Amino acid sequence: MNNLDIPGAPARVQRDLPELAAGFAALAHPARLRILCHLACREACCCREIVDAFDLAQSTVSQHLKVLVDAGLVRYVPENRRSRYMVDRDALARLEGRMSTFLSSCCA
Amino acid sequence: MNNLDIPGAPARVQRDLPELAAGFAALAHPARLRILCHLACREACCCREIVDAFDLAQSTVSQHLKVLVDAGLVRYVPENRRSRYMVDRDALARLEGRMSTFLSSCCA
DNA sequence: ATCGTTTATCGTCGATATACGATGAATAAT
DNA sequence: ATTATTCATCGTATATCGACGATAAACGAT
Numbered sequence: 001m002n003n004l005d006i007p008g009a010p011a012r013v014q015r016d017l018p019e020l021a022a023g024f025a026a027l028a029h030p031a032r033l034r035i036l037c038h039l040a041c042r043e044a045c046c047c048r049e050i051v052d053a054f055d056l057a058q059s060t061v062s063q064h065l066k067v068l069v070d071a072g073l074v075r076y077v078p079e080n081r082r083s084r085y086m087v088d089r090d091a092l093a094r095l096e097g098r099m100s101t102f103l104s105s106c107c108a
Numbered sequence: 109m110n111n112l113d114i115p116g117a118p119a120r121v122q123r124d125l126p127e128l129a130a131g132f133a134a135l136a137h138p139a140r141l142r143i144l145c146h147l148a149c150r151e152a153c154c155c156r157e158i159v160d161a162f163d164l165a166q167s168t169v170s171q172h173l174k175v176l177v178d179a180g181l182v183r184y185v186p187e188n189r190r191s192r193y194m195v196d197r198d199a200l201a202r203l204e205g206r207m208s209t210f211l212s213s214c215c216a
Numbered sequence: 217a218t219c220g221t222t223t224a225t226c227g228t229c230g231a232t233a234t235a236c237g238a239t240g241a242a243t244a245a246t
Numbered sequence: 247a248t249t250a251t252t253c254a255t256c257g258t259a260t261a262t263c264g265a266c267g268a269t270a271a272a273c274g275a276t
Contacts, residue, residue, distance in 0.1 A: 013145075017138045021137055021138045021141055024132045024133070028129055028132040028136045029133075029234085030125045030126045033128060034122075037213075047252075048251085048253080051252095058254095059238090060236070062253070062254060063234075066254085080252080080253070080254095081252060081253085082253085083254090087214055093211075093212075093215045095211070096212060096215070099204070099207060103204035104201075106148035106195055107195075107200050107201045137264080154223085155222075164265080167226095167266065167267075168264070168266070186224090188222080188224095189223085189274070190221095190222065190223085191222085
């Protein structure tokens with residue numbers, strides 16, 4: 001429970017807090033959560049498809065996608081004509097695990 | 109997995125996305141995660157104690173605490189002399205559950 | 217009554233986030 | 247070759263965040 005004071009293994013929790021906070025930040029916008037949902041149930045899709053589904057400008061969607069890609073939660077193949085975005089399910093699962101570990105340790 | 113298209117129960121996931129995003133946002137700063145850790149292993153403490161533990165101005169700590177309180181993750185008793193802040197472990201557990209549910213559904 | 221401590225809030229400032237339109241590059245279709 | 251489509255990026259405007267110092271209120275101690 002005391003991740004701050006106990007040295008050793010839990011000290012990594014302390015050191016990883018900025019990275020964990022960055023993970024939270026990547027998910028801290030409703031549009032990005034919706035995009036993630038959309039990607040998750042489609043196995044892959046292009047930017048345009050998301051633009052059509054949501055009421056946002058194409059540049060805005062592209063920015064949100066970039067945030068998710070930079071956070072490592074979404075992979076994409078830049079094919080010029082029709083870039084393919086897809087959820088990185090492994091990365092997402094890892095992040096979920098670290099978030100749960102952290103939050104659970106704060107509930108104990 | 110398809111929380112966007114399936115009507116009924118999963119539709120609530122869709123409706124709750126802004127609230128979930130707000131939860132992520134409250135945790136999207138390393139200082140707040142550290143404060144949460146600090147509170148979690150102390151059962152309760154005052155603002156000053158956190159100020160002494162971290163290298164931040166008192167007003168900054170107070171602001172971060174306000175964010176956590178507004179998000180419902182921390183409760184506090186405003187006693188003028190020495191306000192007592194404490195983690196709302198139930199709320200934190202609930203949030204963790206909803207985050208896990210959401211992220212897991214995106215990994216399935 | 218005065219002083220010191222603690223806290224919340226205000227104002228400010230720089231940095232970042234978010235939205236949009238415009239633009240240029242790449243490519244498919246004609 | 248021309249047109250249409252898709253995408254990433256740029257520039258811009260606005261809003262919010264995050265940090266700080268200053269300040270006022272509350273209260274214990276002297």
